Amino acid sequence: MRRATPAQESADTLLDAVYQVVNALAAAPLWEDVRALGIGSAGPVDLAHGSVSPVNIPAWRDFPLVESVSAHPALAHRPVVLAGDAVAMAAAEHRHGAARGHGDALCLVVSTGVGAGLILDGRVRHGLTGNAGHLGHISVDFDGEPCPCGANGCLEGIASGTAITRHALSLGWRPPATADTPAVAAAARAGDTAAVAAFDRAARALAAGIAATAALVEIDIAVVGGGVAQAGDVLFSPLNHHLRRYAAMPFLRHLHAVPAELGPDSGLVGAATLAESAAPAAANLLIDGRR
Numbered sequence: 001m002r003r004a005t006p007a008q009e010s011a012d013t014l015l016d017a018v019y020q021v022v023n024a025l026a027a028a029p030l031w032e033d034v035r036a037l038g039i040g041s042a043g044p045v046d047l048a049h050g051s052v053s054p055v056n057i058p059a060w061r062d063f064p065l066v067e068s069v070s071a072h073p074a075l076a077h078r079p080v081v082l083a084g085d086a087v088a089m090a091a092a093e094h095r096h097g098a099a100r101g102h103g104d105a106l107c108l109v110v111s112t113g114v115g116a117g118l119i120l121d122g123r124v125r126h127g128l129t130g131n132a133g134h135l136g137h138i139s140v141d142f143d144g145e146p147c148p149c150g151a152n153g154c155l156e157g158i159a160s161g162t163a164i165t166r167h168a169l170s171l172g173w174r175p176p177a178t179a180d181t182p183a184v185a186a187a188a189r190a191g192d193t194a195a196v197a198a199f200d201r202a203a204r205a206l207a208a209g210i211a212a213t214a215a216l217v218e219i220d221i222a223v224v225g226g227g228v229a230q231a232g233d234v235l236f237s238p239l240n241h242h243l244r245r246y247a248a249m250p251f252l253r254h255l256h257a258v259p260a261e262l263g264p265d266s267g268l269v270g271a272a273t274l275a276e277s278a279a280p281a282a283a284n285l286l287i288d289g290r291r
C-alpha cells in the first residue's frame with residue numbers, strides 16, 4: 001500500500017501516514033512471519049541516530065524515524081533497519097537486478113534529483129552516517145551555477161530531469177504541451193537538436209561523475225534508474241560515449257552504464273534486502289519513505 005507524505009505537513013501528520021502503512025501491514029496474514037522492517041528514506045539520513053532529514057520534507061529535520069516506528073505496538077521487538085533510498089536501490093540492484101554478480105558497482109537514481117549508492121567488495125557501502133554515494137552533489141563544473149547545497153556546478157544541477165528540461169528550453173526547444181523530461185526525450189528521439197543537446201549535456205555530467213567514481217574505487221558497471229533513465233538510448237547512448245572519453249585509464253576500459261532492472265520499487269526491495277541481513281533467515285516487510 002502507499003500513503004502520500006505531503007511535504008508541507010507537520011512532523012506528526014507525516015508519521016501518521018507511516019503508521020497507517022504499518023497498521024495495514026500488521027493486519028496482513030503474513031505479519032506473524034515478519035522478522036524485521038526496512039525503511040528506505042530520502043536523505044540525508046543519520047544511521048547512528050536512526051534519524052532522517054529529507055531535503056524535500058522540511059518538517060523532518062533529524063527526525064527520529066527508527067525510534068518512532070519502533071514504538072508502534074505492532075512492531076514488538078522486530079528490528080527496524082534504516083537506509084538512504086539510493087543506497088537501498090543499490091542493494092536491490094546488486095541482489096536482484098542489473099548489478100547482480102558484480103562485486104563493485106555504482107547505482108544511480110536520476111529523476112528530479114540525482115542519488116547514488118555504492119557496492120564495494122560485494123557489500124553495500126553505507127558510509128559513516130549512511131550517506132555514502134551522494135554523487136548528485138559532487139561538482140562537475142567548478143565555476144557552474146550555485147547549488148542549493150552551497151557548492152557550484154553540482155552533477156544534480158546539470159543531469160536531473162528538471163535540469164534537462166530547463167536546458168532544452170533555454171536552447172529553444174518548443175514543448176508540445178507539457179514541458180517535462182519525457183517530452184524532451186521524445187523530441188530528442190525525433191532528432192530535435194535542442195533536446196538532443198540537453199540530454200548530451202546531462203550524459204556528459206553523469207559520465208564525468210561515474211568516471212571519477214570508477215577511477216577512485218574501481219567499478220566496472222554503473223546502473224542507472226529513475227525517471228530520466230526511462231529515456232533509454234537517448235540517455236544511454238551519449239552516456240556510454242562520454243564514459244569512453246572520461247574513463248580513459250586502461251584499467252577503466254570495461255566501465256559501462258546500463259539501465260536498472262527493478263523499476264520504481266527498487267528502494268522497497270533494497271530496504272527489505274538490508275532488513276533481511278539484520279534478521280537472518282527471516283521474511284521481512286518494509287516502508288518506503290520516498291520523496
Ligand SMILES: [Zn+2]
Binds near residue numbers: 137147148150151154
Ligand atoms: Zn549541490
